[in-house]
Amino acid sequence: MSLFERWHLDKPLFVALLILGVVSLVVLYSASGESVHFAVDDALHLLVGFAVMIILAQIPPETYRRWSVPVFTAGVLGLAAVLAIGAVRFGARRWIALGPLSIQPSEFMKLFVPMALSWFFSRGHLPPRLSRLAIATLILLVPVLLIAKEPDLGTSLIVFLSGIIVLFLAGIGWRTVLTVLVMGTAAAPILWAHMHHYQRQRIYILFHPEADPLGAGYHAIQAMIAVGSGGLFGQGWLSSSQARLHFLPDSTTDFAFAVFCQEFGLFGNLALLALYLFIVYRGLRIAFAAQDTYSRLLAGSLSILFFFDVFINMGMVAGILPVVGVPLPLLSYGGTSLLIIMAGLGVLMSIHSHRRLVN
Amino acid sequence: MRYIPLKNDSQELRLFESRVLIAAILGTLLVLGLVTRLGYLQVVKHRYYATLAQNNRVAALPIAPARGLILDRNGVVLADDFPVFTLQVTPDRVPDMQRLLAKLKPLVALNAQDLRDFRRRLAQRKPFQNVTLRAHLSEAEAARVAVNLTRLEGATLHARLRRYYPLGGLATGAIGYVSRITRGELQGQKAERYFGYRHIGQLGVEKSYQKDLMGRIGFKDVEMDARGRAVKVLKRILPRAGRNLYLNIDAQMQAIGEQMLANRPGSVVALDPRTGAVLTLISSPIYDPNPFVNGIREKTYKALATNPAGPLDNRALNGLYPPGSTIKPFFAYAALQTHWFNPHKRVMCPGYYHLPHSTHLFHCWKPLGMGRVDLKDAIEQSCDVYFYHLAFKQGIDRMTRYLGYFGFGHKTGIDLPGEYRGLVPTQAWIKASGRPWYPGQTIITGIGQGPLLVTPLQLADAVAAIANHGVRMRPEVVRGIVNPVTHHVHYKKPYAYPAIPRRRKNSLKRLIRDMTQVVEGPHGTARGIAYGLPYRVAGKTGTAQLWSVVPNYKGKHIRSDALFMAFAPVKNPRIAIAVIVEHAGFGALAAAPIARALMNFYLLGHVHARTQNQSHPQIAQARITP
Numbered sequence: 001m002s003l004f005e006r007w008h009l010d011k012p013l014f015v016a017l018l019i020l021g022v023v024s025l026v027v028l029y030s031a032s033g034e035s036v037h038f039a040v041d042d043a044l045h046l047l048v049g050f051a052v053m054i055i056l057a058q059i060p061p062e063t064y065r066r067w068s069v070p071v072f073t074a075g076v077l078g079l080a081a082v083l084a085i086g087a088v089r090f091g092a093r094r095w096i097a098l099g100p101l102s103i104q105p106s107e108f109m110k111l112f113v114p115m116a117l118s119w120f121f122s123r124g125h126l127p128p129r130l131s132r133l134a135i136a137t138l139i140l141l142v143p144v145l146l147i148a149k150e151p152d153l154g155t156s157l158i159v160f161l162s163g164i165i166v167l168f169l170a171g172i173g174w175r176t177v178l179t180v181l182v183m184g185t186a187a188a189p190i191l192w193a194h195m196h197h198y199q200r201q202r203i204y205i206l207f208h209p210e211a212d213p214l215g216a217g218y219h220a221i222q223a224m225i226a227v228g229s230g231g232l233f234g235q236g237w238l239s240s241s242q243a244r245l246h247f248l249p250d251s252t253t254d255f256a257f258a259v260f261c262q263e264f265g266l267f268g269n270l271a272l273l274a275l276y277l278f279i280v281y282r283g284l285r286i287a288f289a290a291q292d293t294y295s296r297l298l299a300g301s302l303s304i305l306f307f308f309d310v311f312i313n314m315g316m317v318a319g320i321l322p323v324v325g326v327p328l329p330l331l332s333y334g335g336t337s338l339l340i341i342m343a344g345l346g347v348l349m350s351i352h353s354h355r356r357l358v359n
Numbered sequence: 360m361r362y363i364p365l366k367n368d369s370q371e372l373r374l375f376e377s378r379v380l381i382a383a384i385l386g387t388l389l390v391l392g393l394v395t396r397l398g399y400l401q402v403v404k405h406r407y408y409a410t411l412a413q414n415n416r417v418a419a420l421p422i423a424p425a426r427g428l429i430l431d432r433n434g435v436v437l438a439d440d441f442p443v444f445t446l447q448v449t450p451d452r453v454p455d456m457q458r459l460l461a462k463l464k465p466l467v468a469l470n471a472q473d474l475r476d477f478r479r480r481l482a483q484r485k486p487f488q489n490v491t492l493r494a495h496l497s498e499a500e501a502a503r504v505a506v507n508l509t510r511l512e513g514a515t516l517h518a519r520l521r522r523y524y525p526l527g528g529l530a531t532g533a534i535g536y537v538s539r540i541t542r543g544e545l546q547g548q549k550a551e552r553y554f555g556y557r558h559i560g561q562l563g564v565e566k567s568y569q570k571d572l573m574g575r576i577g578f579k580d581v582e583m584d585a586r587g588r589a590v591k592v593l594k595r596i597l598p599r600a601g602r603n604l605y606l607n608i609d610a611q612m613q614a615i616g617e618q619m620l621a622n623r624p625g626s627v628v629a630l631d632p633r634t635g636a637v638l639t640l641i642s643s644p645i646y647d648p649n650p651f652v653n654g655i656r657e658k659t660y661k662a663l664a665t666n667p668a669g670p671l672d673n674r675a676l677n678g679l680y681p682p683g684s685t686i687k688p689f690f691a692y693a694a695l696q697t698h699w700f701n702p703h704k705r706v707m708c709p710g711y712y713h714l715p716h717s718t719h720l721f722h723c724w725k726p727l728g729m730g731r732v733d734l735k736d737a738i739e740q741s742c743d744v745y746f747y748h749l750a751f752k753q754g755i756d757r758m759t760r761y762l763g764y765f766g767f768g769h770k771t772g773i774d775l776p777g778e779y780r781g782l783v784p785t786q787a788w789i790k791a792s793g794r795p796w797y798p799g800q801t802i803i804t805g806i807g808q809g810p811l812l813v814t815p816l817q818l819a820d821a822v823a824a825i826a827n828h829g830v831r832m833r834p835e836v837v838r839g840i841v842n843p844v845t846h847h848v849h850y851k852k853p854y855a856y857p858a859i860p861r862r863r864k865n866s867l868k869r870l871i872r873d874m875t876q877v878v879e880g881p882h883g884t885a886r887g888i889a890y891g892l893p894y895r896v897a898g899k900t901g902t903a904q905l906w907s908v909v910p911n912y913k914g915k916h917i918r919s920d921a922l923f924m925a926f927a928p929v930k931n932p933r934i935a936i937a938v939i940v941e942h943a944g945f946g947a948l949a950a951a952p953i954a955r956a957l958m959n960f961y962l963l964g965h966v967h968a969r970t971q972n973q974s975h976p977q978i979a980q981a982r983i984t985p
Contacts, residue, residue: 127374165382171378222415224408225412225415226412228401228404228411228412229412245416245584265401266398269401273394284383287375287379288375288376296371300378304382311390311393318400319400
């Protein structure tokens with residue numbers, strides 16, 4: 001029994017994550033203006049993240065299944081508490097202060113919603129009937145709307161997406177999908193009418209970043225400049241002028257990928273993308289090998305959600321998606337979001353390694 | 360009946376697999392889209408974005424060159440670059456603004472206005488930009504701040520060159536001044552050329568030689584961060600200093616003229632008839648151009664602009680005067696070219712003149728008349744009736760044609776901006792005016808009244824043409840342009856206009872002889888200046904009457920301007936001069952002595968008794984070899 005097996009870890013996945021961690025250190029050291037202090041900080045975050053992943057990998061999936069409903073309920077209560085007593089930062093109420101820690105319950109829902117829905121679907125047989133779908137949608141919409149109310153459009157969309165992925169994997173009928181799509185299109189103008197000004201601005205600027213180069217379009221334009229100036233091979237490590245001279249905002253968090261683009265070019269991007277896709281591939285393999293519906297749905301949805309995290313962030317940097325605050329998994333500097341990603345990967349590892357012997 | 364679902368694991372697995380397959384296909388499409396986009400940005404548009412990144416990064420900061428100096432013909436500095444110190448504050452480096460201001464207070468005089476301005480600028484500044492606390496520190500203040508600079512964190516002392524006219528209002532009409540470039544002046548190409556400059560020549564040679572004076576701006580390419588902080592200097596292109604101007608004007612002569620005019624409204628223009636060199640160009644009253652350099656205060660400007668004497672008008676170039684009797688020699692010259700005119704033929708002057716078949720009387724300035732006068736007498740005594748006759752005989756076309764030969768009604772082409780062409784009632788002008796031309800108007804034009812208007816510069820240039828054997832030169836204020844590094848002087852070549860037509864051989868000689876009589880003759884109108892003159896002068900006085908907005912000393916709105924034009928020495932003239940003193944009455948009394956003083960100075964080196972003690976002390980001291 002190898003060390004990885006004993007620690008319930010998937011070796012290829014673990015190695016890929018380790019490489020990403022190193023890439024993160026490399027990029028953030030440059031993006032922070034060669035701050036050793038910052039790099040050490042990031043390393044500590046990663047260390048905590050890996051620790052969380054390893055710890056969660058030890059817990060058998062059966063335990064997660066049993067805890068799915070309680071943690072989801074706690075999460076929803078947490079969201080309600082945020083709206084009631086949360087701290088306001090940058091004009092949005094997203095945080096709850098717990099002593100020295102400030103936590104963001106909405107981030108946790110990225111994990112708890114797939115758990116709860118997987119649990120729900122694993123209790124009936126698949127594909128689910130319409131009535132069960134309706135209940136599942138309700139379970140999904142409660143946290144999504146609570147988060148949207150904070151307001152945190154980006155996270156609420158991701159949480160919504162996480163639930164939709166489970167619904168999709170559970171096997172909603174195509175007719176339902178079509179109906180929802182049509183209804184969604186019809187509802188878009190209503191949604192638009194209820195959006196905050198800055199949210200509309202973001203969507204508008206997505207299509208016309210040059211309309212406001214120093215204001216709302218600034219992020220998008222500076223990110224595109226960073227990406228485009230990278231060229232095929234990049235300008236080399238520590239040579240991202242966009243980050244070093246502070247033209248690129250949030251260069252260590254949401255726009256870390258832009259720094260990577262400028263420094264390592266298209267080839268670097270393809271390598272990084274391949275690494276991420278490999279992680280998604282490993283996750284899906286784990287899902288295929290899962291032995292019960294709950295594990296299968298959870299592993300599948302977590303893997304696909306991981307893919308969307310990556311895609312949305314990269315798409316945002318490349319200017320094909322609006323600037324929503326979604327960090328790049330592992331690469332971006334960040335507390336809660338990194339922790340949740342690592343927790344999700346921990347659950348994946350647990351599903352991988354706690355296989356019952358075939359009877 | 361309750362439906363009990365039966366779990367069918369293999370079917371569920373197949374469903375899951377098919378769904379993941381669909382997701383994988385969708386995901387692949389998304390990834391392909393992303394890769395395409397990245398490829399588009401990083402390969403196709405790479406150059407474009409690389410340029411944008413470079414533009415983000417590098418800013419060109421201008422390094423201003425020193426503006427060229429302006430020197431008079433003897434090397435007296437007329438326009439100088441003067442280092443001034445500006446106290447600036449970088450707010451982001453100041454730990455405690457109140458304490459800094461408190462520390463600065465005993466070192467430099469800061470009044471409430473300074474502090475108010477400072478607060479306003481502080482509120483408007485960009486991050487990491489310096490804010491001026493006080494401009495124009497005295498040398499003592501600058502020294503005090505410099506010594507204490509280490510204690511004053513965030514405060515910086517900047518030296519900048521400021522245009523300074525050390526002789527104040529001397530020759531402002533010729534020199535002009537520089538002032539701040541306004542947004543309106545920077546349009547199109549000009550904006551590019553003037554990038555980095557703060558001042559631009561507004562009048563005089565400061566304007567017309569702006570390109571020579573301004574030099575070329577230097578640049579340093581500086582790597583800038585997003586807040587506009589300079590991080591490091593990448594490249595430096597040194598500026599090229601502006602070229603110095605070496606004028607024909609003699610500052611001392613100019614000062615004598617200005618002091619003799621004593622701020623009475625008027626003008627003096629003195630030329631070297633051989634080259635057109637402008638020796639003196641006075642527009643009186645004078646005003647100090649220095650306040651204009653960095654924005655004149657509104658109150659000061661208003662006082663200048665509303666002054667009824669009009670100091671801001673450049674009378675030498677823009678003053679339009681009826682020439683009065685000073686025009687007579689030019690009409691005499693025109694008549695002398697005809698076959699029918701006999702200068703010896705006497706004309707009876709009874710004190711008045713009337714046109715045939717008309718009872719309207721045109722008076723002579725001498726009410727009782729001068730008796731029988733020939734051309735010599737008519738010029739010497741300035742007989743109006745003689746010239747009435749002459750005008751009637753010549754007709755307006757011939758008169759205006761000859762005025763045109765002498766440059767009247769045309770720009771002289773002087774190297775100063777904005778001169779006026781005056782007014783000569785040519786056929787074209789009469790047609791354009793839309794009013795009929797009466798014979799009476801021809802008659803009064805014959806003595807320099809009527810619609811005829813000339814500028815002092817035109818008058819000087821025309822009399823210089825008589826002095827220069829009928830060849831009129833283009834007036835030039837600038838003698839040469841000096842390279843400040845090599846000290847090589849590029850002298851300007853004198854420019855001659857086509858010679859004035861002369862059909863009778865001795866006509867010019869005769870005219871000059873008759874004009875000499877104005878000074879030397881027993882009845883000469885300018886005989887008052889003849890006493891003790893060691894050289895011979897030819898000239899002509901004039902008194903022009905015109906309606907004025909400003910009442911004269913008698914409270915009447917008829918104003919009499921005194922005019923005098925002359926050149927000397929009569930043989931080989933070296934100076935030609937035109938003097939106009941507004942409101943001064945008879946030309947010989949007010950204007951002729953000024954001309955004499957300037958000619959004395961120029962030809963003999965004498966300083967006029969009335970002015971020698973007040974002469975600018977700087978003029979004697981400030982001499983630089985150009």
